[in-house]
Every structure is written in structure tokens, then in C-alpha cells.
Amino acid sequence: MSVDISVKIGGEAGQGIQTVGDILARVCLKCGLYLMAINDFESRIRGGHSFFQIRISDKPVNAPNHGINLLLALDKKSFDLHEKELVKGGISLMEGVDTPAKKNVIAIPFLELAKESGGKITSNIVAAGACLALLGAPFGVIREVITEGFASKGKDIVEKNLNAANAGYEAAGKISYKFAFKWKVSRPRGILIDGSRAIALGALAADCRFASFYPMSPATGIMAHLASAANEFPLVVEQAEDEISAVNMIIGASFAGARAMTATSGGGFCLMTEGLGLSGITETPIVIVNAQRPGPATGMATRTAQADLLFIINASQDEFPRFVFAPGSPAEAFETTSRAFHLSDKYQVPAIILVDQYLNDSLFIAEKALKAPGKVKRFIVSDNDLKKPAEYKRYALTNSGISPRAIPCNGRAIVMVSGNEHKEDGHSSESAQTRIEMVNKRNAKVVKMLFEINPPETYFPGSKILLAGWGSAKGAIREAVDMLRKDGIDAGCVNFNDLWPFPAAATEKAFLTCEKFYMVEQNSTVQLGRLIKEQTALSYSGAVLKYDGRPFYPVEIADGIKKYMR
Amino acid sequence: MVSIKDYDSDIENTWCPGCGNFGILAAMKDALAAQGIPPEKILIISGIGQAAKTPHYLKCNLFHALHGRALPLATGAKIANHELTILVNSGDGDCYGEGGNHFMHAVRRNIDLTVLVHDNKVYGLTKGQASPTSDEGMITKIQSDGVLSETFNPLSVALALGAGFVARGFSGKAEHLSKIIQEGIKHKGFSLVDILQPCVSFNNINTFDWYRKRVYALSEEGYIPNDFNKAMDLSKMWGDKIPIGILYQKEKPSYTDKIKKLKESTLISGEYSQKKVQNAIHSL
Ligand SMILES: Cc1ncc(C[n+]2csc(CCOP(=O)(O)OP(=O)(O)O)c2C)c(N)n1
Numbered sequence: 001m002s003v004d005i006s007v008k009i010g011g012e013a014g015q016g017i018q019t020v021g022d023i024l025a026r027v028c029l030k031c032g033l034y035l036m037a038i039n040d041f042e043s044r045i046r047g048g049h050s051f052f053q054i055r056i057s058d059k060p061v062n063a064p065n066h067g068i069n070l071l072l073a074l075d076k077k078s079f080d081l082h083e084k085e086l087v088k089g090g091i092s093l094m095e096g097v098d099t100p101a102k103k104n105v106i107a108i109p110f111l112e113l114a115k116e117s118g119g120k121i122t123s124n125i126v127a128a129g130a131c132l133a134l135l136g137a138p139f140g141v142i143r144e145v146i147t148e149g150f151a152s153k154g155k156d157i158v159e160k161n162l163n164a165a166n167a168g169y170e171a172a173g174k175i176s177y178k179f180a181f182k183w184k185v186s187r188p189r190g191i192l193i194d195g196s197r198a199i200a201l202g203a204l205a206a207d208c209r210f211a212s213f214y215p216m217s218p219a220t221g222i223m224a225h226l227a228s229a230a231n232e233f234p235l236v237v238e239q240a241e242d243e244i245s246a247v248n249m250i251i252g253a254s255f256a257g258a259r260a261m262t263a264t265s266g267g268g269f270c271l272m273t274e275g276l277g278l279s280g281i282t283e284t285p286i287v288i289v290n291a292q293r294p295g296p297a298t299g300m301a302t303r304t305a306q307a308d309l310l311f312i313i314n315a316s317q318d319e320f321p322r323f324v325f326a327p328g329s330p331a332e333a334f335e336t337t338s339r340a341f342h343l344s345d346k347y348q349v350p351a352i353i354l355v356d357q358y359l360n361d362s363l364f365i366a367e368k369a370l371k372a373p374g375k376v377k378r379f380i381v382s383d384n385d386l387k388k389p390a391e392y393k394r395y396a397l398t399n400s401g402i403s404p405r406a407i408p409c410n411g412r413a414i415v416m417v418s419g420n421e422h423k424e425d426g427h428s429s430e431s432a433q434t435r436i437e438m439v440n441k442r443n444a445k446v447v448k449m450l451f452e453i454n455p456p457e458t459y460f461p462g463s464k465i466l467l468a469g470w471g472s473a474k475g476a477i478r479e480a481v482d483m484l485r486k487d488g489i490d491a492g493c494v495n496f497n498d499l500w501p502f503p504a505a506a507t508e509k510a511f512l513t514c515e516k517f518y519m520v521e522q523n524s525t526v527q528l529g530r531l532i533k534e535q536t537a538l539s540y541s542g543a544v545l546k547y548d549g550r551p552f553y554p555v556e557i558a559d560g561i562k563k564y565m566r
Numbered sequence: 567m568v569s570i571k572d573y574d575s576d577i578e579n580t581w582c583p584g585c586g587n588f589g590i591l592a593a594m595k596d597a598l599a600a601q602g603i604p605p606e607k608i609l610i611i612s613g614i615g616q617a618a619k620t621p622h623y624l625k626c627n628l629f630h631a632l633h634g635r636a637l638p639l640a641t642g643a644k645i646a647n648h649e650l651t652i653l654v655n656s657g658d659g660d661c662y663g664e665g666g667n668h669f670m671h672a673v674r675r676n677i678d679l680t681v682l683v684h685d686n687k688v689y690g691l692t693k694g695q696a697s698p699t700s701d702e703g704m705i706t707k708i709q710s711d712g713v714l715s716e717t718f719n720p721l722s723v724a725l726a727l728g729a730g731f732v733a734r735g736f737s738g739k740a741e742h743l744s745k746i747i748q749e750g751i752k753h754k755g756f757s758l759v760d761i762l763q764p765c766v767s768f769n770n771i772n773t774f775d776w777y778r779k780r781v782y783a784l785s786e787e788g789y790i791p792n793d794f795n796k797a798m799d800l801s802k803m804w805g806d807k808i809p810i811g812i813l814y815q816k817e818k819p820s821y822t823d824k825i826k827k828l829k830e831s832t833l834i835s836g837e838y839s840q841k842k843v844q845n846a847i848h849s850l
């Protein structure tokens with residue numbers, strides 16, 4: 001039997017949707033199931049409408065599904081909004097009062113049961129118990145998850161929540177449900193992790209010492225995770241007065257010898273662009289995470305997008321080398337973040353990581369263990385490494401373009417750094433020749449930087465048609481390929497993680513044998529497609545674009561591609 | 567022993583002859599030598615403007631950064647390595663205009679920096695536009711009907727924000743200024759030294775002569791800078807008599823003093839631990 005079930009938990013902000021979702025996810029995890037979950041919420045703290053949508057399967061899942069098998073509607077609005085998404089045989093679980101008399105609705109008096117068991121506030125736990133009972137989950141595992149989850153709040157709270165879950169479980173236990181399946185208790189398939197946490201862990205694994213930021217969704221989660229870990233590490237997390245300050249602070253910290261990062265979203269990144277240029281011309285390593293949301297200006301604070309690619313690649317006046325990455329999953333976000341620190345340090349250039357609300361706030365299973373390195377290699381010199389420290393020149397001309405980097409007040413070498421164009425020693429200069437030398441020196445790094453760039457990842461590479469995308473759309477694109485292949489279409493895909501310096505040769509190779517390729521992006525003007533056109537001799541034949549602020553469903557991509565097949 | 571000569575830089579100076587910045591440069595070298603801080607042990611961070619060129623004109627570690635952004639950059643450097651002695655050279659436009667928000671928050675953080683604001687009451691490098699500290703009514707090529715906004719008072723603002731070291735110097739009295747800078751360096755916390763600096767090219771009101779007739783040293787009157795209200799009153803004094811010296815000083819924990827883990831070591835000398843990262847991963 002194959003399992004692929006989506007449960008949507010909808011309600012107002014503040015109704016405890018997250019907790020229900022978390023319990024469901026952890027029970028699935030403990031039963032060796034695969035899952036992924038998206039968080040959909042509005043820019044408000046209470047009221048409105050939010051949902052948590054979890055997809056449960058016995059095979060790896062890396063994108064949300066469009067059809068809903070079980071809708072847990074904690075309010076009437078959730079039912080009205082999402083009833084149409086129910087698949088055939090799908091049902092909606094609702095609070096007993098004021099329930100529409102429909103065949104696909106099961107009413108359970110959550111609140112009443114909560115009052116009798118764990119108290120009024122546990123009605124969401126009653127609902128969680130009911131959901132899991134419908135699906136056929138074993139209560140033993142629910143007990144474990146609730147006990148662990150509430151342990152820090154004391155025995156009494158654990159007991160109340162267990163009672164509430166049990167009440168819901170009993171109430172729904174006898175109802176027969178088309179999509180119930182046999183659960184086994186087995187080992188988790190991996191760890192459950194969202195993009196935000198993965199990035200924070202990746203930064204720790206790269207020995208990040210200083211992080212400065214100004215709160216902005218969907219980037220704040222990264223800093224929240226770093227801040228909560230900071231006590232255990234030689235790490236300071238500083239909330240700056242604005243993004244301009246944040247980026248300049250990390251440049252100062254990095255200059256002084258600490259690996260440093262910031263995280264923001266498009267609007268904040270706009271404020272950081274002058275600082276980005278300062279990092280570029282002073283060759284001070286920094287890592288910036290840009291967590292995309294729809295824009296411009298404030299756009300949609302809690303929604304997702306992939307529309308900053310061309311901006312990020314070109315941000316700041318004039319020219320200088322930089323790295324730009326766009327991981328496709330939390331596991332990749334972890335690796336990529338660590339790699340961004342390493343490469344930024346090695347080449348003395350800024351590195352930017354492009355993620356988005358969907359990746360940051362969605363839960364995925366990372367099957368392969370995340371591993372921190374035994375040692376973190378730094379690229380800093382001190383007096384001992386220098387022949388004549390007293391004659392140290394921060395911007396000494398070299399073939400690679402990389403000059404030995406010393407840190408200030410660390411010996412006899414005097415470190416002089418300037419955001420004005422400068423001579424080898426770091427003093428400002430307006431000489432035409434110096435200017436050309438320094439531009440060439442900085443640009444020279446690109447040759448070796450390109451060797452660090454991974455080619456795009458391919459899936460069914462020899463296929464007649466290829467889908468191409470970048471960043472978090474990877475999971476949905478790959479699943480769309482599976483769907484197309486099932487329908488007899490010879491399709492594969494190409495997914496970019498490393499975007500800049502652009503891997504032109506690898507891109508040409510990836511598309512060499514296909515007849516046509518189609519872009520799949522969350523923006524309205526085919527940004528990666530245009531970049532490919534600019535950087536290679538290749539042109540896309542069409543594009544599936546989504547820019548409504550919501551993540552891709554695989555079926556939308558497959559349908560979009562099929563339109564081109566007619 | 568460190569001598570003033572040790573700070574000599576062979577870089578061509580691009581300031582106008584007679585500019586008030588020369589006095590500030592001399593006072594800085596004097597202060598550093600007097601404090602026995604050799605060039606390789608001092609870090610000077612600056613923004614952009616005539617004032618911000620200063621670090622190039624003496625031998626030191628330096629970061630000549632962006633217009634208005636010296637303070638956050640210096641804050642990051644100080645947190646990374648709080649053993650650094652950091653001076654900041656900034657202009658009135660740089661520090662109170664473009665960087666005004668950072669100024670406010672650097673004071674609040676009480677980050678241990680000594681900030682020298684070369685206050686020429688005009689934008690020098692961009693050729694004479696009004697600055698936040700320009701007198702109301704001052705006529706410039708841009709403000710042809712005179713400056714409409716009221717004059718920004720950095721000393722009052724710093725005091726109101728709770729700054730622990732608020733001083734005013736005059737570039738025409740380099741020796742006096744050197745003493746203030748030395749006190750600023752010794753002060754553990756944010757030290758503001760607003761320096762009256764004649765701009766001979768674009769400010770023909772606040773000239774050397776104009777200041778010489780008006781400034782008087784507070785220390786000569788036996789003033790003790792420990793009374794907030796008196797300091798506030800002095801900060802507003804402007805006209806026939808202009809006080810120079812330390813208006814207010816109060817030691818309190820600096821920003822990096824308040825970060826517990828920095829008591830053991832600087833951030834940059836901390837140890838990476840694979841085990842701890844692995845624990846953080848497993849705690850999921
Ligand atoms: C972002 C940005 N805006 C504007 C400028 C142009 N600019 C350079 S210096 C300066 C003002 C300098 O005035 P002040 O800070 O008072 O220093 P001074 O030159 O008088 O010493 C301006 C506006 C710049 N370099 N960067």
C-alpha cells in the first residue's frame with residue numbers, strides 16, 4: 001500500500017495550529033513516515049486565517065500536495081475556504097457547534113471534550129488526537145510525543161494534554177475513514193528541520209562568531225535560532241538599529257577577524273547594498289542571507305517568492321566578484337551556508353544565500369545526517385606567515401587576485417583598508433593605473449571562484465524536455481518530472497544551487513541533448529531563464545511561473561508543462 | 567617609548583592649507599604618543615568626508631569606510647575584539663546627518679569607542695552645503711535663503727541619550743584637545759569629542775579668530791564634570807562664550823562589559839567546538 005496523505009489544519013492565528021501540526025509531524029516521524037509541511041500565515045498575531053499543511057507519505061516528499069485528504073477546520077472560515085481542496089473521499093473534522101450538515105463533515109465537540117479532560121485551552125490537542133485517530137495512528141506514539149513535547153512545562157500539564165488527546169482520539173476512533181492506513185512504529189527517516197534552523201546550524205558549523213540583523217520576515221527565524229544557541233558558542237547576536245548598521249557591523253567584525261553574517265529580506269537587503277559594495281571593494285568576507293518574499297517595498301511579509309535573483313547578482317554600483325547560492329532544501333541550506341562562509345573567507349568576497357519564506361518556514365526531513373567539520377579552516381595570516389610584517393600590504397597584487405589577509409592590531413603588520421579605491425597598501429588613490437590594477441585584481445578571483453561552483457543538479461538528464469529552476473522550487477519540480485514521466489512524457493530537470501559566478505559551461509552541458517527546456521520559477525519575468533540566455537548560447541522554450549506568494553504544487557508545474565506539449 | 571614621529575605617514579595630505587583638521591591630527595598623534603599606544607596597536611575607523619581622511623595621515627591600522635557608517639562598523643570590530651583601542655574620525659555631516667541613527671544607538675549601547683567629530687558646521691568634501699550643525703540662517707550655495715532647520719546640538723543630544731563621556735574640543739588648541747582625547751581613550755565606554763574645526767574654505771563665520779575670542783577651557787575654572795544638569799546647561803552655551811573641555815563624565819559598564827562570554831576571552835579568540843555544533847544539531 002502506498003501512503004500519500006495531506007492534512008490541512010486551518011484556523012485563526014493564536015488557535016494553536018502550530019502545536020497541532022507539530023504533534024502530527026512528530027508522530028509521523030516516530031513512525032518512520034516521510035513528511036513535509038508548509039506554514040501559511042498572515043502578517044498578524046491574532047485572528048485572520050492561517051494553516052499548516054502536512055503531507056504524509058511512505059516515500060520521500062519534498063513539496064506540498066494540492067489535494068487535501070483531511071481538513072481540520074478549527075473555525076468555519078477554514079472550512080469555507082478549503083472545502084474545495086478536499087479530494088474524493090476526503091473529510092473535514094470540525095468543532096461540534098455550528099457545523100455544516102454535509103456528508104464530508106464530521107463534527108466533534110473539541111471544546112466540550114477539552115473542558116472535560118485537559119481544560120479549555122487544550123481543545124487543539126483534542127483535535128490533534130481526533131485527527132490522528134482518524135488516520136489510524138497508534139496512541140502509544142501520540143503519548144510519547146505529547147509527553148516529550150510538554151515535559152518542560154511540568155507533569156500536570158503533560159497529564160492534561162494527554163487526557164485531551166485521548167478524549168479526541170476516543171471520539172474519532174470509531175469513525176471509518178477512507179484514507180486511514182496501517183502505521184508501524186519504526187526509526188525516524190531523518191531529522192525534521194526547516195530552512196531557518198538549517199541555516200543557523202550551517203553558520204554554527206562554519207564557526208560564525210558574530211551575527212547582526214534587523215527583524216524582517218521571513219529572515220528573523222534564522223537569527224532567533226542563532227540567538228537561542230549563542231550561549232553555548234563564542235557567538236554574539238546583535239539586533240542593529242537598521243539593516244545599514246547590521247551589514248556595516250558584520251563588515252567591522254569580519255575585518256577584526258570574526259566570521260560574521262546577517263539575514264534579511266528584500267527591503268532590508270536594499271538598505272544593505274552600499275555595505276555589500278563596501279565588502280566588495282575592501283575584500284572583507286561577509287555572508288548575507290536574503291530570505292525572499294514578494295515585493296517590491298513591503299510586498300507580502302509572510303508569503304514566498306523567487307524574484308530577487310537578478311537584483312542580488314547585480315546589487316550595488318559598479319562591479320566586484322561575489323558568490324550567490326540558492327539551496328533547494330534544508331539539508332542543502334545547511335551545507336550551502338557552511339560553504340558560503342568558507343568560500344567568502346577564502347576569496348575575500350561577499351557571499352549571498354537566497355532562500356525564501358517557503359524554505360525557511362516549511363518542515364522537511366533531512367535524511368542524511370548534518371555534519372559539522374572537525375576543524376574550521378581560516379584564511380588569515382599573522383606576522384609569522386609574513387616575510388616582512390612591517391611592510392605588509394593588505395592589497396598586495398597577486399596572480400590569483402587574493403592578497404594575504406591580516407587582521408588589525410595582531411602584530412607588527414599594519415592593516416589599512418579603504419572603501420575608496422586604494423593602492424596595494426590600502427591608502428586611497430585616484431591614480432588611473434592603480435584603479436585598473438585593483439579592478440583587475442578583484443576580478444581575477446573569478447577564475448578560481450568558478451572552480452568552486454557546483455554544476456546544476458540533474459534528474460533524468462538525457463530526457464527530451466528538461467525543466468529548469470533554482471532554489472526551493474527543486475522539490476516541486478522533481479515531483480512534476482515524476483508526474484510527467486508517468487504520463488509518458490520524456491522529461492527531466494535541472495536545478496541550480498550555485499548561481500554566481502554563473503556556471504555557464506556546466507549549464508550548456510546540462511541542456512546539451514534536450515530538445516527543449518522550460519523554466520519553472522516563482523517570479524513573473526523568468527529571471528533565471530534570462531540569466532541563462534545572457535550567459536550561454538541557450539534559450540528556454542517556455543516557462544511555468546507562479547508569483548501569487550504561495551509555493552509551487554507539483555501538479556501546477558506538470559500541468560503548465562503539458563500545455564506546451566499540445 | 568613611543569614618539570610623535572612614529573605616527574608620521576608619508577601620504578600626501580589633501581586638506582586645504584590652514585584647515586582646522588591639521589590641529590586635530592596633531593592632537594591625535596600627541597595623545598597616542600602620550601598614552602604610549604604604538605601605531606600597530608591603534609585602530610582608527612572613519613566614515614567619508616574631509617574628516618574621515620584623517621586615518622590615512624597618521625600611521626595606524628585603519629578602516630576608511632562609508633559615509634555615515636563608521637560607528638556600526640567600529641561597533642562590529644569592537645565586539646569581535648574588545649581589546650582593540652578604537653578611535654573614530656567623523657564629520658558633522660557624517661556622524662549627525664548620514665549616520666544620525668547610528669550615533670543615537672552607539673550612545674545607547676555605550677560601546678567603548680572614542681569618537682572625534684570634526685565639527686566644521688558645513689559639508690567640506692562636497693563643497694560647502696549646510697550640515698546638521700550649520701547655524702540656522704547660514705547662507706550657502708544650496709541654502710541660498712539661509713538654513714531653515716534649527717541647529718543640531720550634538721552635546722545636548724548625547725547627554726540626553728545618557729552618554730558617559732561628553733566633551734568639546736577646539737582644533738586651535740591642540741594641546742588641550744590632546745588631553746581630552748586621552749581622557750576619551752581612557753574612558754571605558756562611548757566617548758564623544760565634538761571638535762570645533764574651522765573650515766577655511768566654506769565656513770567664513772566660524773573662523774579661527776571667531777572661536778579664539780569665544781572659547782574658554784572649563785578645567786581652568788575648576789569645573790568638575792560630574793553634574794548632569796550643569797553639563798546640560800553648558801552644552802547649550804553658544805555665543806560670546808563657548809565652553810571647551812569635558813562637560814560630563816560617568817563610568818558605567820560598556821557594551822562589551824555587559825556580554826558575559828567576553829569576560830573570559832575576546833570573541834575572535836574563542837574556540838570552535840565540533841561537539842557543540844553536533845549537539846545543537848542533535849537537539850532537534
Ligand atoms: C552615501 C553617500 N552620500 C553622499 C556622499 C557624498 N559626501 C561625501 S562627504 C559628504 C559630507 C561631508 O561632510 P562632513 O561629514 O561634515 O565632513 P567634512 O567633509 O566637512 O569633514 C557627502 C555628502 C557619499 N560619499 N556617500
Ligand code: SF4
Pocket residue numbers: 580581582584585586587616686690691764765766767768
Ligand atoms: S574644505 Fe574645509 S574642512 Fe575640507 S579641507 Fe578644506 S578647509 Fe578643511
